[in-house]
Every structure is written in C-alpha cells, then in structure tokens.
Amino acid sequence: MEQVNKSESFLKIDSFTRKTVAQSLLLKDNDVIIALDNNLYLKGENALIEDLNLLKKEEKKTILTIFREGSFFDVLVSGSLGAKFISTDSDETKLISEKFSKKEIFDQIDLKEYIAMRDLTHNYEIICKSKSLFAGLMPPMWLAYHSKWWLISLFAVLSFLLISTNFWIFLFGWVCVSIYCYIGQLELLISFALLSGKAYSMILCATDMDHAQKVVREHNPKAKYRVTRLGDPIKSDQENNSKEDKNLKNKISDSQEALI
Secondary structure (H helix, E strand, C coil), X not given: CCCCCHHHCCEEEEEECCCCHHXXXXXXXXXXXXXXXXXXCCCCHHHHHHHHHHHHHHCCCEEEEEEECCXXXXXXXXXXXXXXXEECCHHHHHHHHHHXXXXXXXXXXXXXXXXXXXXXXXEEEEEECCCCHHHHHCHHHHHHHCXXXXXXXXXXXXXXXXXXHCHHHHHHHHHHHHHHHHHCHHHHHHHHHHHCCCEEEEEEEECCHHHHHHHHXXXXXXXXXXXXXXXXXXXXXXXXXXXXXXXXXXXXXXXXXXXX
C-alpha cells in the first residue's frame, strides 16, 4: 500500500460536528481543501488550524478554495473549520493540482458571498449576502425584482389605505418599511425561499450573480434558475421520463386515429 506523504497532499474533510464553521459554510464530507488565499495548501492539518485561528484573532477573512465532486468553489473563512481530516493520495493530489492550475483566480475584494437554495426539482434561488441600498430606497421595486408579487399587492393595498387616511401616516409607514427591508433583507429573502419549499444547498463566493449561477451549475448540471444568461440545464430523469411518456401517448393517439 502506498505511503501518503502528508506534506505533499491535500486535506480532505473526514467528519465534523454541529455548530462548527464547516457546518455554517455547508461543507460536506470528502470536500478537499485546495488553497488558502489562492495559494495551494499542502502544509497539513496542524498548520491549517493555526493559520485559520490566526485569522480569527486578527478578525480577518480569507479565501478558502474547495474541491467537490470534480469542481472548485471558493468560500470566505475567518476561523478554524472544526473538522477532522484525512490526506489525499498521490494520484488524487496530482489530478487536483493540475485542475487547479486552470482555475480562474479572483482577488478577495472582487468577491461577494452568496447562498444557494434549492428545492427537490433543482429549482435554485441564489441570494447575495451583501446588502442592497435599493431595498431601503424603493421597497416595492426591490420586491418586484425578486418576484414577491403577493407582498407587492399587500404593500399597495396598505399604502392606498394609509394615504387615503393621512399622508403623514403613510410617509411614516413608508420610512418604517424601508428601514425594515434594508436591515432585514437577507433574512426576508431566506424566509421567502424556505416558505417556497427550498433548502440550503451551498455557500460560495463569486464576482456577481452570473458567476454564482455558473459555479452552482458546475456542481449541479440540472440547476434551474428563474432568470439566467446560462443555457438550458441537463434535464432530470423524471422530466425525461415524463417527456417520453407524453411522446408515447401521442404516438398511441395517432395510431388510434389512423385505425379509425
């Protein structure tokens, strides 16, 4: 059996407990730690823990690159992951290193954090963790951008009732809603996604929404988005079977008409 040199191998997550940084980042068993601050990391487990704890003391964040099921993605970390690791073998280390050399590198200042949420039919909603000033200035337009039409209808009815009662009460209500939407916009969007049947899927860093959708699609080729510039996703087996059944019914119907 080949002896693994830990100083020349990557760290692979073997397990982690609840209430750890690894869990908060939605990491999984068998995720491989590839790079820290865009530099290949082959120092071993103890060095990784020390480096991440140092970040926590200095209250800084850095980019941690993860390799999962053939694709890379970045997350921002500011403390030890709280995970147990095993080492990759020489073949796996070589393969991942070659793939990483072709990965596009981004500076931390150019990245934003995103939360990807999905339902059982691969419908995704990707939420940016950065606050948008638009949510505070124009709550109805912000809600329309995120397709929360029932909330817009409720907002319009309440606005009409308030403005017909007293303009100053309406203005006070508008200010309150604006402040609430700006401060709690992330929690609102996550709550809406949970109510629509979606669950947490992954946390990642990307330059913009298009880049975030691309990264998620690399990990799940079946990922579907409400609005996207990407091409069509790979259809699930259930959708393919449904389409085949529909075609079969059409053929049977045509043959029956021909017989008649």
